[in-house]
Amino acid sequence: MNETDEARISVVLVEDHSIFRAGLRESLADDLAVVGEAPDVDAAVRVIGEAQPQIVLLDVHLPGGQGGGGAEVIERSQRSAPNTRFLALSVSDSAEDVVRVIRAGARGYITKSSSAEEVSDAVRRVADDDAVFSPHLAGFVLDAFGAASGETAQADDELDRLTRREQQVLRLIAQGYTYREIAADLFISVKTVETHVSSVLRKLQMSSRHELTAWALARRLL
Structure with missing residues (x-):
């Protein structure tokens, strides 16, 4: 890895659709460096542990593992990659999906209707320790934190x-x-x-x- 790469934010893409994954890789901003990819839960846990990325862009619904999808990836990766932050990127905007990954430890949740610029910006913000989510998902995030x-x-x-x-x-x-x-x-x-x-x-x-x-x-x- 050269000095230019070291200055970029390292990202692992976890997405089971290879065409979408390829498009996402090509559309990310130049200051984001894709250092690994995975199509399923088990591969994701392995790649994240090896690559130690700053950010994981994570689909919610993934094959493999124990059927827990993106939330399982987060939970299983917390010990092997404690400094990695997770940003969910999914076509789903259901309350159940949002709540599950937020409770598992995701720092944000954006939908696949987001533009390439919005996705890149969300990655930067999560890397900067922000919590980022699509505006219309705010109510689900409130529920995830169990406000009483x-x-x-x-x-x-x-x-x-x-x-x-x-x-x-x-x-x-x-x-x-x-x-x-x-x-x-x-x-x-x-x-x-x-x-x-x-x-x-x-x-x-x-x-x-x-x-x-x-x-x-x-x-x-x-």
């Missing part, structure tokens, strides 16, 4: 620790905005956004934007 009505009072108490600006930034993070987009929306600098996010993470005792997004979604803070 009894958490409302606790959420209010936790929100009270945050300043008004920190709450604004929190909500925009949960909606999938990038730091640059948040800065433009709130008329502040990207550096200030980073400072607010760091403060929110510290006050809520979290370690990543992914946790922050999950927390906000579970408490329906959109």
Whole structure:
């Protein structure tokens, strides 16, 4: 691997339809490097363990394994590739499919109706520790995190620790905005956004934007 390849985001494609897989490989942006491919659950687990990619673009319905599809791939790969993040890319937009892969550990879920540019952008955002999902799937993501009505009072108490600006930034993070987009929306600098996010993470005792997004979604803070 040369220096140029090392600067790119490494991706493994897991998709049982070879034609779609080939099209996806060719359409990904130049800053994304496909380092492996797999058509089924068992092959995916093996390739992910060998390649140690930053991101896996993962179909939900896959042959092989114990019949668990994409969720099984995530669960079986967590020990052999602990630093790999998973982004589901599927034709399905059913609640059951979305909830299952999110609970298994996927950082995002987008549908195959997404453009090549949208897919590439989603890969970058997941690599940057964002949680990314197609807008119309937001309700399913809420369900995946099991929001309970009894958490409302606790959420209010936790929100009270945050300043008004920190709450604004929190909500925009949960909606999938990038730091640059948040800065433009709130008329502040990207550096200030980073400072607010760091403060929110510290006050809520979290370690990543992914946790922050999950927390906000579970408490329906959109």
